[in-house]
Amino acid sequence: MSRVPRSTELYERAKSLIPGGTQLVSRRPSRFAEGTSPVYAVRGKGARIWDVDGNEYIDWASGIAAIILGYCDPVVDDAVREQIGRGVNFSISSELEVELAEELTRTIPCAEMVRYTKCGGEACTVAVRIARGVTGRDKVLFCGYHGWHDWYLAANLDAGGSLDAHLLPGIEPIGVPRGLAGTSIPFPYGDLAALGEALDRNRGEVACVIMEPLRSQLPPEGYLAGVQKLCREHGAVLIFDEVSAGFRFGMECAQGFVSVVPDMAVLAKSVSNGYPMGLVVGRRDVMAPAARMFISSTYWSDAIGLIATLTTIRELRRRRTAEYVAEFGARLQTRLNQTAAEVGIDVHCGGLAVHPHLHLPGKDATERKLLTTLYIQEMAKRGCHGYASFYLNGAQGDAELEQTATAARETFALMRRGLDEGSLTSLVESKLQDEPFQRLVR
Numbered sequence: 406m407s408r409v410p411r412s413t414e415l416y417e418r419a420k421s422l423i424p425g426g427t428q429l430v431s432r433r434p435s436r437f438a439e440g441t442s443p444v445y446a447v448r449g450k451g452a453r454i455w456d457v458d459g460n461e462y463i464d465w466a467s468g469i470a471a472i473i474l475g476y477c478d479p480v481v482d483d484a485v486r487e488q489i490g491r492g493v494n495f496s497i498s499s500e501l502e503v504e505l506a507e508e509l510t511r512t513i514p515c516a517e518m519v520r521y522t523k524c525g526g527e528a529c530t531v532a533v534r535i536a537r538g539v540t541g542r543d544k545v546l547f548c549g550y551h552g553w554h555d556w557y558l559a560a561n562l563d564a565g566g567s568l569d570a571h572l573l574p575g576i577e578p579i580g581v582p583r584g585l586a587g588t589s590i591p592f593p594y595g596d597l598a599a600l601g602e603a604l605d606r607n608r609g610e611v612a613c614v615i616m617e618p619l620r621s622q623l624p625p626e627g628y629l630a631g632v633q634k635l636c637r638e639h640g641a642v643l644i645f646d647e648v649s650a651g652f653r654f655g656m657e658c659a660q661g662f663v664s665v666v667p668d669m670a671v672l673a674k675s676v677s678n679g680y681p682m683g684l685v686v687g688r689r690d691v692m693a694p695a696a697r698m699f700i701s702s703t704y705w706s707d708a709i710g711l712i713a714t715l716t717t718i719r720e721l722r723r724r725r726t727a728e729y730v731a732e733f734g735a736r737l738q739t740r741l742n743q744t745a746a747e748v749g750i751d752v753h754c755g756g757l758a759v760h761p762h763l764h765l766p767g768k769d770a771t772e773r774k775l776l777t778t779l780y781i782q783e784m785a786k787r788g789c790h791g792y793a794s795f796y797l798n799g800a801q802g803d804a805e806l807e808q809t810a811t812a813a814r815e816t817f818a819l820m821r822r823g824l825d826e827g828s829l830t831s832l833v834e835s836k837l838q839d840e841p842f843q844r845l846v847r
């Protein structure tokens with residue numbers, strides 16, 4: 406008997422109406438334990454969500470990183486409700502645009518001027534446009550995931566061996582103009598020589614280097630400062646994509662955490678507690694020429710995103726959320742590692758405390774896939790939704806830690822049994838989990 410019949414039925418209907426089934430690849434059921442994991446939510450509160458079948462879960466994916474304070478945060482939502490009462494999109498601008506710009510330029514090290522968007526990939530696209538405009542150059546070197554837009558997927562037009570280490574290997578760039586071939590070039594994280602060679606090969610043509618400065622591992626010592634130096638030598642704009650990182654790393658964002666101030670940065674998922682908002686921030690000399698570029702959208706002035714962002718940033722500061730989350734993440738790692746040791750399975754919860762990752766055993770890719778699916782499936786049955794990694798938020802606390810440790814004890818024991826008895830295949834009741842992303846930055 407399925408525990409998610411309504412989710413399953415809705416998804417069947419969705420597939421005939423919505424190409425791809427979901428709007429975001431990371432929300433596809435295939436990324437979880439399809440058949441066991443929930444697909445459709447009806448509400449969320451604090452650290453938890455409820456699905457259309459009436460099941461309650463701790464949401465360890467935190468709205469795919471869009472939630473940082475917790476679902477339905479009362480302070481942010483009250484501010485949004487008040488704004489709705491005043492109106493949300495006028496034929497003239499909202500003064501919140503200026504107030505937020507002042508808040509951001511006081512807070513984020515590289516921010517002297519700002520532009521707004523509604524989501525992360527769009528913010529990356531605006532940043533790349535500005536960098537191309539300000540340098541008069543076309544090529545982009547990138548390292549990370551930066552959304553779905555043509556400038557980025559153009560990298561896949563030159564498919565072949567060079568894409569083996571690429572984020573989206575095998576993804577066909579269908580619909581991306583062939584004329585963009587050669588304009589977007591990936592480089593490997595942590596390898597300064599490789600970046601230097603790519604800049605040399607494309608000397609005088611690179612508009613910007615856009616990269617995730619880090620995800621769940623510390624960068625190699627001196628690496629990001631080295632990237633900055635190379636960019637300066639080659640006249641390329643350095644853009645940090647902090648869409649997922651941002652305020653998770655503190656009030657000065659990831660750039661403050663790694664002590665390297667880029668020329669520009671883009672943020673989204675850590676800034677507005679789930680309300681649509683993207684930020685492009687940067688040094689005045691890089692940003693100011695954007696006044697002459699055509700970069701314009703009706704919804705970028707929407708007052709809901711603006712008030713949600715202002716309120717979220719002020720609450721993150723007041724509650725010291727980044728410190729709390731780092732301390733909580735370290736406790737989660739310790740508990741899960743203790744649990745794995747007690748069960749006697751070679752599972753390790755590592756990575757930076759702000760974004761813990763489970764490393765599962767398995768003698769080959771097939772066994773690891775079975776174990777990952779079994780982990781997601783059994784945790785879901787015990788009210789813990791997520792991947793084999795954890796996006797943290799400020800609403801998670803002792804109750805979530807205890808429930809997760811108990812669920813993990815039972816799940817790890819089952820995984821161990823499957824490994825010992827060679828019965829993993831029969832324990833997996835769901836479709837095998839599919840991981841479309843190969844992260845350039847771990």
Ligand SMILES: Cc1ncc(COP(=O)(O)O)c(C=O)c1O
Nearest residue numbers: 524525526550551552646648649
């Ligand atoms: C680093 C990074 N850049 C860009 C994006 C794209 O953001 P969005 O999905 O809001 O367009 C994401 C989304 O996960 C991201 O993690």
